[in-house]
Amino acid sequence: MSVVLLLATAMLVAAAILLTIRATIGPTILDRSVALDVLVAVTVCGIGLHVASTGKTVALPIVLVLAGFGFVGAASVARYASRSDDLEAGRDGAEEMRGDRR
Amino acid sequence: MSPVTRTRRDGTSRPARHRAVQLPAVVVLTLVWLALWGSVAPLYVLGGVLVAVGTCLVFPLPPVDLAARVRPLLLLALLGRFLVDVVRASVQVSRVVLTRGHVRNAVVAVDLESSSDFVLTLVAAMLSLVPGSVVVEARRSTHTLYLHVLDVPDAEAAEAFRRSALELEQRVLAALPPRASEEVPA
Amino acid sequence: MTWTVALDVAAAACLLTGALLALVAAIGVLRMPDLLSRMHAATKPQVLGTVLVVLGVGLRLRDPSTVALLALVVVLQMTTSVVSSHLIGRASFRAGQVRHDLLVVDELSEVLDHEEPRGAP
Numbered sequence: 001m002s003v004v005l006l007l008a009t010a011m012l013v014a015a016a017i018l019l020t021i022r023a024t025i026g027p028t029i030l031d032r033s034v035a036l037d038v039l040v041a042v043t044v045c046g047i048g049l050h051v052a053s054t055g056k057t058v059a060l061p062i063v064l065v066l067a068g069f070g071f072v073g074a075a076s077v078a079r080y081a082s083r084s085d086d087l088e089a090g091r092d093g094a095e096e097m098r099g100d101r102r
Numbered sequence: 103m104s105p106v107t108r109t110r111r112d113g114t115s116r117p118a119r120h121r122a123v124q125l126p127a128v129v130v131l132t133l134v135w136l137a138l139w140g141s142v143a144p145l146y147v148l149g150g151v152l153v154a155v156g157t158c159l160v161f162p163l164p165p166v167d168l169a170a171r172v173r174p175l176l177l178l179a180l181l182g183r184f185l186v187d188v189v190r191a192s193v194q195v196s197r198v199v200l201t202r203g204h205v206r207n208a209v210v211a212v213d214l215e216s217s218s219d220f221v222l223t224l225v226a227a228m229l230s231l232v233p234g235s236v237v238v239e240a241r242r243s244t245h246t247l248y249l250h251v252l253d254v255p256d257a258e259a260a261e262a263f264r265r266s267a268l269e270l271e272q273r274v275l276a277a278l279p280p281r282a283s284e285e286v287p288a
Numbered sequence: 289m290t291w292t293v294a295l296d297v298a299a300a301a302c303l304l305t306g307a308l309l310a311l312v313a314a315i316g317v318l319r320m321p322d323l324l325s326r327m328h329a330a331t332k333p334q335v336l337g338t339v340l341v342v343l344g345v346g347l348r349l350r351d352p353s354t355v356a357l358l359a360l361v362v363v364l365q366m367t368t369s370v371v372s373s374h375l376i377g378r379a380s381f382r383a384g385q386v387r388h389d390l391l392v393v394d395e396l397s398e399v400l401d402h403e404e405p406r407g408a409p
Contacts, residue, residue: 238378
């Protein structure tokens with residue numbers, strides 16, 4: 001069991017690092033919010049691993065709250081990003097895109 | 103949901119007033135309360151009912167009209183098929199992610215047959231939960247879903263996805279068939 | 289092989305697969321060329337990954353009082369991830385951040401061009 005837990009933890013840490021890279025470079029704010037959304041899911045998995053390894057259920061409410069409210073950040077970002085032209089969006093060819101959308 | 107209106111005796115219309123405390127909502131909220139406590143002792147049930155009634159009074163919502171009968175066996179089949187779809191699509195998306203850097207996508211419009219908001223919502227939610235397709239836009243007036251689909255090489259594959267989405271709607275309709283009286287357009 | 293060992297093995301398999309899905313999703317979020325493709329990769333750990341990890345925890349704890357709580361976690365995660373993915377997809381399409389060169393078929397842009405942008409999502 002402990003080998004499995006170690007392996008799973010290593011995978012989650014790797015996932016978290018990759019997601020942090022995406023959240024840092026991600027050209028638009030929506031990319032960042034997607035990356036952070038997945039980071040919340042990774043956190044849920046990580047706390048699940050902790051509960052499974054220790055057998056203590058004190059952390060389960062944290063999982064519940066993260067699963068229930070993790071979407072609020074993404075939803076509110078999307079609410080404000082929908083009408084602004086994100087200046088960083090056009091790393092490649094924003095001009096054409098804006099052109100053919102008129 | 104568009105507001106439900108009632109007509110007054112003098113001909114003018116007013117928005118309908120719903121009862122704030124609805125039994126289904128109270129039952130669901132009580133079940134959530136019990137799940138949170140992880141116990142079904144009488145005191146927890148009593149507390150749960152009190153909290154549920156309080157919540158309903160503070161945040162009143164119009165009732166959800168299912169307008170459908172429930173066929174339990176077909177509903178189970180729907181859920182089973184959904185789980186199979188999720189697993190299969192997850193494997194598929196994982197393969198695309200790991201092996202290919204360049205993918206072609208498509209935005210597909212799916213015109214649903216049913217005119218029920220409930221079916222529209224359910225189909226949209228299930229299609230979103232299956233990896234590989236995301237609902238980008240939904241039109242309530244025409245009951246059209248616009249889905250962004252991953253890894254669509256050509257127009258034929260887009261057509262195949264549209265067919266599979268309509269099959270999902272048929273399965274939903276088979277599991278929750280609309281009541282005959284509700285089919286008449288208002 | 290006793291029951292507890294079998295359940296532990298099943299739990300370990302579930303946890304490992306869930307973690308693997310999260311890793312693959314992270315690779316996808318980093319590698320995919322545009323936002324909506326990244327969102328497809330992101331759907332996996334939010335649905336199947338959560339189900340598997342929660343199943344693994346349930347099999348490991350074997351405590352009936354937590355089963356309902358764990359089921360609630362899955363239900364909440366599923367209902368909320370639908371909302372967030374739809375809002376982000378819609379916002380990206382409306383803000384014009386979609387790579388049209390990656391699309392084979394696009395049946396929405398022609399519809400959207402004909403109508404006034406409706407303000408809030």
